[in-house]
Amino acid sequence: MNMDSLDHLILKEAPPLDPAWLAYEEEASLQAPKEAHALPLNRQPVYVEECRQLNARMLAPGALYHHLSHVSTQQLTTASNLDGSAIPLLRFFDGSVEPASKGEGVVVIYYHGGGLYVGEADSEELSCRRIVSDFAGATVYSVGYRLMPGFPASNCVSDSLDAFDHVRALHPSARKLVLVGSSSGGQLAATVSQLAPRGSFHGVVLRCPVTSDGGSSLDLVPERLRRAYTSASPSFVTSLLGVFGRAVPRDGLERMPLEAGAEELGGMPRTWVQVCSNDTLYSDGVCYAMALREAGAEVRVEVVRGWPHTFWLMAPGLARAVEAEREMVEGLIRFHDHAFSWGSKKNARAFSSTLVPASPASSSSEADSPNSAIEQLPNALNGSQAASSSSPETSNTVDSIEHNNGMTDEIDEKIQQLKEQHGMILQGEHGMVLREMSARAYIQLQTARKLRLLVAAAGF
Known part of the structure; x- marks a missing residue:
């Protein structure tokens, strides 16, 4: 098995879905026809409200995530360099930490998912709260970038960059600055990592990231990686996500993260990629890790086998969702604590933690x-x-x-x-x-x- 090439991560077909997910999917009627929205703009407020209601239930007294309710939040804004518009930032922090310690700790810039069409700074607050709760001294800034179709995808990118610059200015003495993004937020985190000045951040965490427009056409995937881009196919489709195609290639952007050259990727800091095996975007994450590895960057790939795209957002109460969130925090910790070092670049290896699907509940x-x-x-x-x-x-x-x-x-x-x-x-x-x-x-x-x-x- 050649671990350097990451060929062992290529899946020709998706594995069976985990029984625990299938049980949840049936209980939640996820296979039932979904409410249609004539315009994407109509879907945006519905999605935001659904996220807020779910988060409120999970944080309520007696609920599984109530212990995260102690994390404090603060609404902030920064101005767009394009037109001066306010870009919302939601700050998550531990109010019990002394102010002098906050500026020297680990700072995380979090980009939510939603296809660049839905979501706000608080949509994935459970993940943000968990980072602060489990990673002592961490501060998280979730970015409320503008969305399509009201604004072009280029505004999503520029807002993300402006937020990055603003947070850097707020924390000039931060020990570590790490970019985190899920799904299309992973696209933004990867894009910012390629456009930001070298040495201005210390790590990237990508969760089921969008890195290409391979769902629209394989021609939009770099030729050397096309053999590995297999997930935009029926066996990877689930109730959470179909093949991710676009009406306009790359949403009108000049390029996607996967199309970056080796000279850009080679200087990247450590990158941790979490992918789900039953996800039409599985190959986006794996191929991006391959490109990083080829360019000489340190990368780790964590495979959640038998589970669909960002399932921890839909079903945060499932045991495997809790574990996936913990794994994300562990990935962050490795950027900060040298005791978790991956070793020298020569000896570093990307590897997958492919987990055996849990068996149905025993009657013993x-x-x-x-x-x-x-x-x-x-x-x-x-x-x-x-x-x-x-x-x-x-x-x-x-x-x-x-x-x-x-x-x-x-x-x-x-x-x-x-x-x-x-x-x-x-x-x-x-x-x-x-x-x-x-x-x-x-x-x-x-x-x-x-x-x-x-x-x-x-x-x-």
């Missing part, structure tokens, strides 16, 4: 018992740490760890069993306090596994 009494899974956590954590220290050979490459270390495979199988049990607890009827407690324990277990792999990959 042990699996159904909330305490049985929680009581196994200390042993599982100790087992992960022991495996790291007792491995006969510690390789600098993650692929050799994943595929050549039998002890690692055995531990990963044990971890997967625990994941499935925790997933049942999270989706069971044991009460919200227990649900939250088991989620924390579950994430600790996942973090232990990732730390083991990362430390070994860095050669420590």
Whole structure:
């Protein structure tokens, strides 16, 4: 398996959808005909209200995400360099952190998704709140860029750049500045990363990003990457997203992020790409990672196998959605903490964390018992740490760890069993306090596994 080329990530067809997603899809009637809107402008306020109602439910007392409600918010604006229009910024921060510490911490600029047609600065606030809550000292600025069709796509880009410049000016002493974007927000984050001055930011996190117009025509994908661009096809279509085609190529933009040259991509800071295997934009993320890798940039690809496009936004209460959000925060932390270093550029490897779909809920009494899974956590954590220290050979490459270390495979199988049990607890009827407690324990277990792999990959 050639990890440098990332060819192992090419999917000719999408895998089966995870049973947990299929169950949710049926419960939420996502396959039912959706309300049609004659004009995209009519859809915008509907989408915004749907997002706000969902976020409010998830943050309410007793709800799964209520612990994120302590994160403070502040409405800000900056002026467009095009016409002076106000660009909304929603700041998320921990009000308990001393002001002197805030300016020196990690600053995240977040670009929401929505195809450049829908969404506002608060549409993905659960993700923004989680970053602040889980990443001590972080401040997040979510950008409310202008939308099509009321404004051209070029305004989306210029607003995103203006917001970037404004946040940089607000935090001249920030230790790290990281760009984060989901879906079309990933397109904007990638575009800003290519246009911003070198050295002005420290990392990029892309979640199911749009990087090309391959859904309109394969001719709009760079020729060297066309063999890998496979996801704009029926097997990747789900209830959340069809093939992403455009009436006007590239929405009228001069180019898409995937079309950048090697000289532009080669100087990029570390990039973390999260893709879903059952997503017509899967190849957008994978091909962009390939282009970065070819140009010599450090990149990691995280594959969420068996799940559709940005499902954590539609179903934030699912166990796998919680995990996907935690993985995103872990990706951010690696830009900040040198203890999480990926090693030298020579030894860095992009790898995928392809997760086995959770099996349907078992009827056994042990699996159904909330305490049985929680009581196994200390042993599982100790087992992960022991495996790291007792491995006969510690390789600098993650692929050799994943595929050549039998002890690692055995531990990963044990971890997967625990994941499935925790997933049942999270989706069971044991009460919200227990649900939250088991989620924390579950994430600790996942973090232990990732730390083991990362430390070994860095050669420590």
